[in-house]
Amino acid sequence: MKHGxxxxxxxxxxxxxxxxxxxxxxxxxxxxxxxxNELIEAGLVVEVGQEHDNNxxxxxxxxxxxxADAGYVVALHIGERQVKAGLxxxxxxxxxxxxxxxxxxxxxFAAHVLEEAIKATRAVLxxxxxxxxxxxxxxxxxxxxxxxxxxxxxHSFTKGCVGLVPVRELLARNFGEPIEIDTDNWAIxxxxxxxxxxxxxxxxxxxxxxxxxxxxxxxRVFKGKGYAGEIxxxxxxIVPGVAQTAFVxxxxxxxxxxxxxxxxxxxxxxxxxxxxxxxxxxxLVAAADxxxxxxxxxxxxxxxxxxxxxxxxxxxxxPDAVVLVGPIIxxxxxxxxxxxxLQVHSFAASRGIKVMASELGADSELIGAAGLVxxxxxxxxxxxxxxxxxxxxxxxxxxxKRWA
Ligand SMILES: [Zn+2]
Numbered sequence: 001m002k003h004g005x006x007x008x009x010x011x012x013x014x015x016x017x018x019x020x021x022x023x024x025x026x027x028x029x030x031x032x033x034x035x036x037n038e039l040i041e042a043g044l045v046v047e048v049g050q051e052h053d054n055n056x057x058x059x060x061x062x063x064x065x066x067x068a069d070a071g072y073v074v075a076l077h078i079g080e081r082q083v084k085a086g087l088x089x090x091x092x093x094x095x096x097x098x099x100x101x102x103x104x105x106x107x108x109f110a111a112h113v114l115e116e117a118i119k120a121t122r123a124v125l126x127x128x129x130x131x132x133x134x135x136x137x138x139x140x141x142x143x144x145x146x147x148x149x150x151x152x153x154x155h156s157f158t159k160g161c162v163g164l165v166p167v168r169e170l171l172a173r174n175f176g177e178p179i180e181i182d183t184d185n186w187a188i189x190x191x192x193x194x195x196x197x198x199x200x201x202x203x204x205x206x207x208x209x210x211x212x213x214x215x216x217x218x219x220r221v222f223k224g225k226g227y228a229g230e231i232x233x234x235x236x237x238i239v240p241g242v243a244q245t246a247f248v249x250x251x252x253x254x255x256x257x258x259x260x261x262x263x264x265x266x267x268x269x270x271x272x273x274x275x276x277x278x279x280x281x282x283x284l285v286a287a288a289d290x291x292x293x294x295x296x297x298x299x300x301x302x303x304x305x306x307x308x309x310x311x312x313x314x315x316x317x318x319p320d321a322v323v324l325v326g327p328i329i330x331x332x333x334x335x336x337x338x339x340x341x342l343q344v345h346s347f348a349a350s351r352g353i354k355v356m357a358s359e360l361g362a363d364s365e366l367i368g369a370a371g372l373v374x375x376x377x378x379x380x381x382x383x384x385x386x387x388x389x390x391x392x393x394x395x396x397x398x399x400x401k402r403w404a
Pocket of ligand 1: 232233249251252253254257260
């Protein structure tokens, strides 16, 4: 935990002097110096230069920073139709990635695509000499993770968890421990806390093929009894404008759940019906051009539906921010409209809240997967018995293990 607190501070502030680290962590300077020496010995932090006092007088101070390439996490995101595989360094940067698409609609999360992704990642690891160690394997998924069996599947309202693929077993055979697996709403929220906007209290909402949310409270993801954040099928009560929604949700059977309104597939179908514009890329270009009133109107409805569901959540928790993730969030108007709606309809938000796109960008799923491993190593999540994981990582770095 001591090293974790220091590394967390370096993630937030970048290159920092020992005296400043002592102030930021409230640890005494001799203690900080000892921790830093241990981390330097482990190869996890490095001296990156010097700074002078404001007046340029006095001895220059060395600046300490994380050694981004001291370690990597194998990151995998398992979606319904594709698997993304990558390597993420200690600063949360994706240094390699590849996408493996599945044509099969049934069963979802096809095991053969995952095996292909694992094979390719192993090949990348062995092709090059990487400067750091393999710290672990992180998996985020759009599906449901069953911690008991280590399998990933999809949730059916009538049949429970179906289409299970034994992901943990597959990864253990190929990479060894530690392996961290979780749903992408929680994984991305953890990564946003570590590598993104770093708020201590925020709501994160993924708006993609599926909808998921996470609440980070006092720096920790709140999981409840296991399904906290599954807001995709909350009923939405807004007046349909341009395109009276004709979708019946295949999961919950409602005509006006949040997924009916905001999942990417349904937005694209509505826009295609209204304008003939077909692909996501074309839709985003049309939205940015501001020359297609119907596209703008559908985006406005989408933002309103999303914001209407945010109101009770924001009023209940009054977080620092609502962080949005997903392809349509790259259209800045969506973020602005959600902010405006909350300003008018939420009591808490009228007293200050920030609505923003995730700072993780397009790689959020992979950084999220890696975030699960880093979070354990940093000891930020006590439920995961972090201290042991961190010691394990430090030992591995001390071995200066190479993947040649
Ligand atoms: Zn639904």
